[in-house]
Amino acid sequence: MKVTIVGAGNVGATCADVISYRGIASEVVLLDIKEGFAEGKALDIMQCATDTGFNTRVIGVTNDYSKTANSDVVVVTSGIPRKPGMTREELIGINAGIVKSVVENILKYSPETIIVMVSNPMDTMTYLALKSTGLPKNRIIGMGGILDSSRFRTYLSLALDKPANDVSGMVIGGHGDTTMIPLTRLASYNGIPVSQFLSEEVLQKVAADTMVGGATLTGLLGTSAWYAPGASVAFLVDSILNDQKRMIACSVYVEGEYGQNDICIGVPCIIGKNGVEEILDIQLNDNEKALFAKSADAVRAMNDALKTILA
Numbered sequence: 001m002k003v004t005i006v007g008a009g010n011v012g013a014t015c016a017d018v019i020s021y022r023g024i025a026s027e028v029v030l031l032d033i034k035e036g037f038a039e040g041k042a043l044d045i046m047q048c049a050t051d052t053g054f055n056t057r058v059i060g061v062t063n064d065y066s067k068t069a070n071s072d073v074v075v076v077t078s079g080i081p082r083k084p085g086m087t088r089e090e091l092i093g094i095n096a097g098i099v100k101s102v103v104e105n106i107l108k109y110s111p112e113t114i115i116v117m118v119s120n121p122m123d124t125m126t127y128l129a130l131k132s133t134g135l136p137k138n139r140i141i142g143m144g145g146i147l148d149s150s151r152f153r154t155y156l157s158l159a160l161d162k163p164a165n166d167v168s169g170m171v172i173g174g175h176g177d178t179t180m181i182p183l184t185r186l187a188s189y190n191g192i193p194v195s196q197f198l199s200e201e202v203l204q205k206v207a208a209d210t211m212v213g214g215a216t217l218t219g220l221l222g223t224s225a226w227y228a229p230g231a232s233v234a235f236l237v238d239s240i241l242n243d244q245k246r247m248i249a250c251s252v253y254v255e256g257e258y259g260q261n262d263i264c265i266g267v268p269c270i271i272g273k274n275g276v277e278e279i280l281d282i283q284l285n286d287n288e289k290a291l292f293a294k295s296a297d298a299v300r301a302m303n304d305a306l307k308t309i310l311a
């Protein structure tokens, strides 16, 4: 199985590293526009093989899309990350042009591929990829909800003082500081509602910390995060390539689900060899429904901005 990752920067290279280390794909192609950069990252990752015991072939290329031919999955991480104080939405002006040309190039050599969108603002870039390529909606998947859910589970585990892998929880809605919706009502500690262990006040703090999880890391690091984002992409790619049919919150094109149409937004999906195999339209309460509608309005407004940027 072959995976191409466009953008060999922090997230792209980490994702290549995790995919190789875990043996998720037999071949990984890293592509970047910076001369020699992807080649260097690929070589560095390959030189871990004998110490960590993987056999994935990792190849780096400078803007040579012919080497990406027949990829089963293509991950798009090309573009600029935010700096402290910025929102993800502010990246739209530069990243929209990059993403549009990247997906066009990818499809020339891998017309049947499944695209995983990472570049921010991710919901808008997912929508852009869908509309500009005309690909069926099951083949364009935005990565954000899985990362936000990982952060949610981490903050819950810290509040509970219990291992994160015993905590389950999901974040839906837009992948933005004010648009994501951590579903605290449905979060559980090994099946037991977390509300039996944590006060409403603590749960609200966990939700607030989750929503600004990316901004907090950007403030600490000076650029946005990469370890958890890279691992989240690898998890998603694994579910596709190995047809695991995991339930993952992803940004996908909705047609009536959650009362929304014509946007890409984070909802629980079954992810398998065909990409998005099912969208789960779960029952939300009135408060969650209102938050989702508000989030969808914000996501839709960003899509409208694309019209002027790409005109």
Ligand SMILES: NC(=O)C1=CN([C@@H]2O[C@H](COP(=O)(O)OP(=O)(O)OC[C@H]3O[C@@H](n4cnc5c(N)ncnc54)[C@H](O)[C@@H]3O)[C@@H](O)[C@H]2O)C=CC1
Binding pocket: 006, 007, 008, 009, 010, 011, 012, 031, 032, 033, 034, 037, 077, 078, 079, 080, 081, 082, 091, 095, 098, 102, 117, 118, 119, 120, 122, 143, 144, 147, 175, 223, 224, 225, 226, 229
């Ligand atoms: N959806 C999500 O959950 C997350 C999204 N992100 C987003 O992912 C993107 C990448 O972040 P980082 O890896 O930290 O940035 P980075 O700056 O480390 O890497 C980006 C890479 O893209 C390359 N690039 C730029 N234009 C290109 C083009 N036309 N073709 C090929 N490569 C090109 C650059 O040369 C650079 O190496 C950002 O937009 C960031 O906001 C980051 C973390 C999580």
Ligand SMILES: O=C([O-])CC(=O)C(=O)O
Binding pocket: 081, 082, 088, 120, 147, 213, 214, 215, 218, 224, 225, 229
């Ligand atoms: O915070 C950012 O800008 C990058 C990102 O999407 C995340 O880490 O969630």
